[in-house]
Amino acid sequence: MRYRSVLLKFLSALIVFGSWEIAGRIPVSFAFPTFIESMAAFWTLLVDGRMFVAYVETLKPLVVGVLISASLGIGIGLAIGLSRKFDWLVSPIFVVMQTAPLAALIPLLVMVYGIGLTSKVFVVCIMAMPVIVLNTSGAVRNTPASIIEMGQSFLGTRLDVILKIILPAASPIIFAGLRLGVSAGFIGAILSELKITPTGVGDIITYSRSIADYPSMYAAIFSIILLAVIFLNVLERIEEYLFKGSRQTYVSE
Amino acid sequence: MKLFGYQLPAMSSLILWGLLWEIVGQLELTFFLPPLSAIFSTLMEISTTSVFLKALADTGYAFFIGTSSAIAIGIPVGILMGKSRFLDELLLPWVNMFLSAPLTALVPVLMVLFGFGMKAIIITTALFAIWIIVLNSRAGVMQINRSLVEMAHSFGASPKDAFFKIYFWAALPEILGGVRIGFIRAVKGVIIGQLLISIVGFGALFELYSSNFLMKHFWAVLIVLFAIAFTIAEFLAHLERKVEYYASRR
Amino acid sequence: MNDKTSDIENAVSVHNVYKNYGDVEALRDLSLDFPRGQLTSLLGPSGCGKTTLLKIIAGLLRANSGEITVNGQPVAGPGPDRAFVFQDFALLPWANVIRNVAFGLELRGVDRSEREAIAEKYIGDVGLKGFEKSYPHELSGGMRQRVGLARALSVDSQVLLMDEPFSAVDEQTRRKFQEDLLKLVKNESKTFIFVTHSIEEAVYVSDQVAILLPRPSRVSEIIRPEGFRHKDANSIRRDPEYLDIVDRIWASLRTYVE
Numbered sequence: 001m002r003y004r005s006v007l008l009k010f011l012s013a014l015i016v017f018g019s020w021e022i023a024g025r026i027p028v029s030f031a032f033p034t035f036i037e038s039m040a041a042f043w044t045l046l047v048d049g050r051m052f053v054a055y056v057e058t059l060k061p062l063v064v065g066v067l068i069s070a071s072l073g074i075g076i077g078l079a080i081g082l083s084r085k086f087d088w089l090v091s092p093i094f095v096v097m098q099t100a101p102l103a104a105l106i107p108l109l110v111m112v113y114g115i116g117l118t119s120k121v122f123v124v125c126i127m128a129m130p131v132i133v134l135n136t137s138g139a140v141r142n143t144p145a146s147i148i149e150m151g152q153s154f155l156g157t158r159l160d161v162i163l164k165i166i167l168p169a170a171s172p173i174i175f176a177g178l179r180l181g182v183s184a185g186f187i188g189a190i191l192s193e194l195k196i197t198p199t200g201v202g203d204i205i206t207y208s209r210s211i212a213d214y215p216s217m218y219a220a221i222f223s224i225i226l227l228a229v230i231f232l233n234v235l236e237r238i239e240e241y242l243f244k245g246s247r248q249t250y251v252s253e
Numbered sequence: 254m255k256l257f258g259y260q261l262p263a264m265s266s267l268i269l270w271g272l273l274w275e276i277v278g279q280l281e282l283t284f285f286l287p288p289l290s291a292i293f294s295t296l297m298e299i300s301t302t303s304v305f306l307k308a309l310a311d312t313g314y315a316f317f318i319g320t321s322s323a324i325a326i327g328i329p330v331g332i333l334m335g336k337s338r339f340l341d342e343l344l345l346p347w348v349n350m351f352l353s354a355p356l357t358a359l360v361p362v363l364m365v366l367f368g369f370g371m372k373a374i375i376i377t378t379a380l381f382a383i384w385i386i387v388l389n390s391r392a393g394v395m396q397i398n399r400s401l402v403e404m405a406h407s408f409g410a411s412p413k414d415a416f417f418k419i420y421f422w423a424a425l426p427e428i429l430g431g432v433r434i435g436f437i438r439a440v441k442g443v444i445i446g447q448l449l450i451s452i453v454g455f456g457a458l459f460e461l462y463s464s465n466f467l468m469k470h471f472w473a474v475l476i477v478l479f480a481i482a483f484t485i486a487e488f489l490a491h492l493e494r495k496v497e498y499y500a501s502r503r
Numbered sequence: 504m505n506d507k508t509s510d511i512e513n514a515v516s517v518h519n520v521y522k523n524y525g526d527v528e529a530l531r532d533l534s535l536d537f538p539r540g541q542l543t544s545l546l547g548p549s550g551c552g553k554t555t556l557l558k559i560i561a562g563l564l565r566a567n568s569g570e571i572t573v574n575g576q577p578v579a580g581p582g583p584d585r586a587f588v589f590q591d592f593a594l595l596p597w598a599n600v601i602r603n604v605a606f607g608l609e610l611r612g613v614d615r616s617e618r619e620a621i622a623e624k625y626i627g628d629v630g631l632k633g634f635e636k637s638y639p640h641e642l643s644g645g646m647r648q649r650v651g652l653a654r655a656l657s658v659d660s661q662v663l664l665m666d667e668p669f670s671a672v673d674e675q676t677r678r679k680f681q682e683d684l685l686k687l688v689k690n691e692s693k694t695f696i697f698v699t700h701s702i703e704e705a706v707y708v709s710d711q712v713a714i715l716l717p718r719p720s721r722v723s724e725i726i727r728p729e730g731f732r733h734k735d736a737n738s739i740r741r742d743p744e745y746l747d748i749v750d751r752i753w754a755s756l757r758t759y760v761e
Binding site for chain 1: 261263264265266267269270285339342343344346347350353354355356357358359360361362365366437440441443444445448449455459460462463466471474475478479482483485486
Binding site: 398400401403404405406407408409410411414418419422425496498 | 558561562563581582583585586587589590591593595596597606607609610611638640658
């Protein structure tokens with residue numbers, strides 16, 4: 001029984017990659033390479049170093065954007081959660097941003113900031129920020145009243161209560177919000193490379209498509225999805241480890 | 254927030270921001286931000302043009318087909334995963350993966366496979382929406398109160414009765430929650446699809462307006478899109494609240 | 504109830520029942536009889552398998568071995584001769600009171616007007632007249648359990664299985680429930696099997712108290728509090744025999760409380 005879950009995972013991967021291989025061999029479309037061809041292209045990209053060069057380029061706006069969104073987003077979220085006035089004034093903007101298709105802003109950003117790094121960082125920020133802000137503010141607002149009252153009854157100052165009670169109580173959700181922010185940031189980074197200017201991985205995808213080198217195109221897409229999924233999984237593991245026993249489930253998307 | 258003892262409605266600060274926008278626009282500080290009033294009058298103008306209506310209809314069509322297929326496939330798959338451990342273990346890793354994966358990267362593949370058109374946009378929309386619907390339907394079925402199931406069993410319920418009178422209703426709050434988030438994701442998906450494919454619907458319109466620097470037109474379309482997205486999300490949240498009373502009571 | 508089944512003195516009999524959960528032995532060689540028309544309590548510390556035994560009788564769980572008979576018929580699963588009252592009420596949150604009460608009948612295929620007429624009667628009997636159209640979330644815990652009780656009564660089973668039915672309601676309501684239960688036992692010719700962890704409650708309501716001891720569960724003692732059964736509900740709690748029995752049971756159970 002212990003191997004059941006490993007076995008099933010293996011079986012499930014076999015089914016998916018197997019059907020990819022078969023679909024590629026039929027082939028279902030001239031633009032559908034087999035799994036093995038794609039993996040070979042993946043290997044080539046990896047060995048000749050193009051992949052690494054590309055990722056340095058792709059991750060730049062992502063890292064910068066996520067760092068800006070995280071510091072700004074947590075700050076704004078804290079302010080919203082702690083002050084009713086600020087909440088009234090600011091949170092509607094983020095609620096609208098959360099539901100709106102912000103990708104539509106990209107043409108505008110390009111007009112304002114050109115096609116360089118700034119625009120791409122902006123795209124990552126507008127994608128990642130709302131979810132970080134809303135989760136932070138929600139977590140702060142939902143701190144159990146009883147432990148805040150406990151802090152006050154033992155004569156904690158406002159700062160004590162914020163730093164020693166509200167922040168630790170809110171941190172699991174804030175962290176989960178960050179994870180969702182990173183996930184949205186990935187979408188932003190890829191979108192900006194596909195829409196604004198093809199650089200990094202976006203360049204490999206676009207270029208391989210234009211010369212009909214489909215295995216390389218699939219390999220590049222495979223690699224970015226793999227990277228995102230692995231990175232987000234690592235974040236989730238860290239989260240589970242850090243906040244063991246305080247799993248709360250109202251993370252909102 | 255309260256002002257002079259009067260409770261201000263939740264989203265009322267947007268009016269304040271709108272006013273600020275108007276002032277900045279009137280001062281002509283930047284070319285990119287025309288006054289809000291001018292944007293609205295442009296909106297009135299273009300909202301009857303056939304180009305705009307065509308874009309709206311195309312987007313609506315892609316959105317409708319995409320989300321309906323995501324719901325039609327997602328809910329049954331989720332319920333099956335919740336009920337069968339084997340299927341669950343087989344599918345869950347993939348569902349989780351696609352849930353967090355940047356699906357935008359798949360759009361180029363869809364473009365070469367299904368052509369530069371409606372089909373690729375519909376599939377993008379469905380792909381954005383379906384995973385969360387599957388996952389929530391699964392969660393809804395899995396966390397059904399054990400004693401409700403035992404209750405039905407002790408009164409001799411047939412499997413069909415148990416499904417339609419217990420499982421479905423008990424899982425409904427989660428399913429609706431999944432559909433709501435799925436819709437929000439689908440709105441983003443349909444726009445991302447159109448931006449990248451950019452010859453259909455609003456994608457084409459954005460291209461047209463931004464290359465001709467028609468800022469008022471651009472903002473008008475943007476505001477319409479945001480308003481529609483927000484309305485859809487709020488409507489579904491309202492539906493969800495209607496069944497919320499029993500979701501919290503399990 | 505026909506004459507043939509009522510000839511049998513015990514409505515429910517449990518013989519040499521074993522139940523394991525994996526390696527854990529929950530019930531070992533447990534035998535117990537439940538006299539017809541009486542209320543039998545299963546009393547014991549938590550983890551002693553009282554609820555397991557009740558669910559085996561209900562047919563919701565299967566014993567590993569042993570024989571369970573209801574009116575002389577072996578139990579193979581849930582049946583119309585038994586009705587269950589759940590600890591957490593198990594009401595459908597999306598259905599109103601009348602549909603909840605009629606739900607057992609609905610599952611048995613009774614048509615709507617008939618089942619609602621029956622439900623109406625029992626809603627009145629448990630004192631919820633006027634709440635037919637209310638939803639469970641609008642009712643207090645005590646009222647919700649009255650709905651659960653009405654649902655069990657409305658299918659008119661001969662055996663009522665109650666799994667700590669009063670543990671989720673407040674103390675005052677609980678006392679009222681206990682008094683009502685005494686009346687119910689007297690007026691309805693049904694057999695009640697009642698799981699509880701409260702010694703006072705068991706002695707107060709029961710014709711027969713079966714004390715179960717844990718790991719693995721077996722019946723350690725059967726007590727029949729008979730002396731004060733004829734007294735009215737108010738004076739039982741002051742009756743010396745009642746107090747003695749409560750003390751005696753506590754003395755034998757206290758070593759099992761950690």
